[in-house]
Amino acid sequence: MNDLRLLACAVLLAAGVAAAVAAGIVRHTANGAPAIATVRLAELAAEHAARTVRSDATPEETAAASRAWALALQTALTRVAAAHGAVLLPARAVAAGAPDLTAEVEAAMAASLEAAETGP
DSSP, rough: OOOHHHHHHHHHHHHHHHHHHHHHHHHHHHSSSOOEEOHHHHHHHHHHHHHHHOOOOOOHHHHHHHHHHHHHHHHHHHHHHHHHEEEEEEEGOOOOOOOOHHHHHHHHHHHHHHHHHOOO
């Protein structure tokens, strides 16, 4: 079952990241040249996958948690990009010179996940 959980996490992560990056690029290229910033997406995904594999959750719980995590990631990327007027790229795609906003993305994700757990 650990392979299934890891695969589910990877698929959801890829979909969330692709949607967030595409939305950020479209939004910011329409308004002129945006700034570029980085996020350590591989690190975030690896941490989530490791937590998921270590959990004793059922496959259904794992899938639900992964969907919530991917949605929180997408929301956080969109908010941080908008707040900085920047296009966020994976850190591995930028050689040097761009600010790393991973900590802000993690904080926004934590707030989003906490709000989802506590409800409206």
